[in-house]
Amino acid sequence: MFNPEHLATLQAVVEEGTVLAAADRLGYTPSAVSQQLARLQREVHQPIMTRRGRANAPTKAAYVLVRLAQQMQQLEESARAELEGLQRKVTGSLVLSGFPSAMRGLLVPVAAACAKAYPEIELTLREMSPEESVAAVRRGDVDLAVVHDWTDKHVPMRDGVKAWPVGLDAVDVVASSALEVPIGPDGVDPVDLHDQVWIDDTPGVFSDWLLDALDSRNIPYRIGATVEDINGRVMLVAEGFGVSLLPRLGRGTLPPGVVTLPVVGAPTRRIFAVHRDSSERRPAIHAALGLIRSVWDREGHPIERPKPETLSQ
Numbered sequence: 332m333f334n335p336e337h338l339a340t341l342q343a344v345v346e347e348g349t350v351l352a353a354a355d356r357l358g359y360t361p362s363a364v365s366q367q368l369a370r371l372q373r374e375v376h377q378p379i380m381t382r383r384g385r386a387n388a389p390t391k392a393a394y395v396l397v398r399l400a401q402q403m404q405q406l407e408e409s410a411r412a413e414l415e416g417l418q419r420k421v422t423g424s425l426v427l428s429g430f431p432s433a434m435r436g437l438l439v440p441v442a443a444a445c446a447k448a449y450p451e452i453e454l455t456l457r458e459m460s461p462e463e464s465v466a467a468v469r470r471g472d473v474d475l476a477v478v479h480d481w482t483d484k485h486v487p488m489r490d491g492v493k494a495w496p497v498g499l500d501a502v503d504v505v506a507s508s509a510l511e512v513p514i515g516p517d518g519v520d521p522v523d524l525h526d527q528v529w530i531d532d533t534p535g536v537f538s539d540w541l542l543d544a545l546d547s548r549n550i551p552y553r554i555g556a557t558v559e560d561i562n563g564r565v566m567l568v569a570e571g572f573g574v575s576l577l578p579r580l581g582r583g584t585l586p587p588g589v590v591t592l593p594v595v596g597a598p599t600r601r602i603f604a605v606h607r608d609s610s611e612r613r614p615a616i617h618a619a620l621g622l623i624r625s626v627w628d629r630e631g632h633p634i635e636r637p638k639p640e641t642l643s644q
Contacts, residue, residue, distance in 0.1 A: 337371040338400040340364055341379060345389045345397050346470070356470075371396070401491075404471055408609035421614045422451040428464045429456075429477035432561065432581030433602065437477060437497075440626045441619070449618050461486070468492055468605055475619050479600040481536055492605050495620055498627050500600040502537065503591040505565065505582075506574040510590075518593030521545060528555035528573030530564045537576050540598045565589060602627075 343353035344364065354361045372379050379393040389397075415423045429438045438456055445454055459467060464476035469492055477497065480486040488494050504519055506512075512523050521544045531538050531554045545552045555573050558564045561582060564575045569586045577591075578600060585591070604623055610616050 333374055333396070333399070334367075334371065335400075335403060337367045337374070338396055338403065340367040341371055341389075341393060342397045342400040343470075344368065344380075345393060349386070405607075405609040408471075408607060409612070412610065412612040412614075415614050416612065418451075418614075420451045421449045421618045423613070423615045424453040424455070424474075425615045425619060426455045426457065426472070426474045427476070427619060428459045428467060428473045430461055430464070430479065431458060432578055433477040433479070434458050434581070435583065436581030436630065437602075437623065437626055440630070441622045444622050444626060445619065448622065449615070452615055452618070465492065465605060468607060471607070474610060474613075475604055475606045475616055477602065477604050477623065479602050482599045482601055484536065485601075488605065491608050493608050493611060494603045494605045497602040497604055497623060500578050500580045500602050502576055502578050502594065502597040502599065504574055504594045504597075505568050505577045505585070505589060505591055507568060507571050508588050508590045509571075510574070512592070514592060515595065517595045518597075520595045522548060522550055524574060525550045525552065528553050530556045530558060530567050530573045530575035532564070533557060533559050536598055536600075537578075541576055544596065 340353065340357065340359075343356050344350055347353045347356055350361050350364050350368075353359075354364045357364065359367075368380060375392055375396065377392050378390050379396065380387045381390050382388075411423065415421070427438055427441070434456070442454055442456060445452055457467075457473065459473075459476070461476075461478035461480070464473060464478050465486075465488070467473035468476050478486075479500070482499070504524070506527075510527075512519055521541075529541065529552055531541065544550075556564075556567055558567065561577060564577065565582075565585060567573060568575055569589050576594070576597065579591075580600070580602065604620055606616055
């Protein structure tokens with residue numbers, strides 16, 4: 332029987348592309364990864380990596396072994412689900428991940444609710460970007476991840492991962508209450524903010540939408556600050572430095588003198604939870620999904636949910 336640890340190491344090398352990246356993912360040294368590959372190659376009696384230019388590339392035998400590693404992972408997940416199902420209580424370890432605003436606005440209260448409702452679950456939280464979370468779910472490092480994409484820009488889900496819709500997260504302009512600007516039936520038009528200094532975040536959907544909206548209509552603007560942290564942007568708004576686009580999820584209570592204004596045509600995030608197909612029967616997964624949706628609705632977020640069939644587009 333092939334050593335499961337060696338198979339997992341080969342899988343990491345194939346998925347990450349290099350021994351160095353695989354070592355970083357697994358927490359090993361590059362030398363240890365190379366030694367495990369060498370042992371596995373001796374077990375299969377044929378090359379699993381071949382030289383291609385300056386880099387090593389997996390052979391056909393390597394891909395056969397990676398499929399085996401994936402199947403073993405699925406079997407282990409199925410067995411875990413059955414074993415947890417035999418318990419009268421919802422038990423087991425559960426690793427949840429989420430992007431920063433989901434961590435603040437959703438997973439922190441979920442963790443508190445989980446401790447009360449399911450004290451037998453051993454919960455671990457990890458803050459990750461949506462891309463990192465989906466990759467970690469596929470690898471088996473994370474059991475359930477809260478991720479997002481956009482109503483006009485969908486991120487496809489890969490094979491082996493299932494997505495469950497949670498809700499839609501709107502984006503508002505956050506400004507000083509002293510700001511005088513006309514508000515139409517659909518909110519503030521960016522053209523009416525032409526004389527404002529913008530507090531932007533790092534390049535991404537919010538920033539791209541803002542700059543495109545301003546540039547496409549020849550609206551003059553100045554980016555006075557680029558700040559990733561939501562609290563930092565809110566503090567600058569509170570000091571009268573400028574205005575900013577902020578999502579509602581994880582925004583928290585705004586300080587006195589700061590208001591939110593809906594903005595015409597602003598991007599909307601689709602929030603959903605993803606897990607491996609093979610873990611769908613785990614009671615702990617179902618419990619966590621229920622808590623995520625319960626907290627989402629309790630916190631007063633928009634309850635309109637994206638259609639499940641659109642999540643894989």
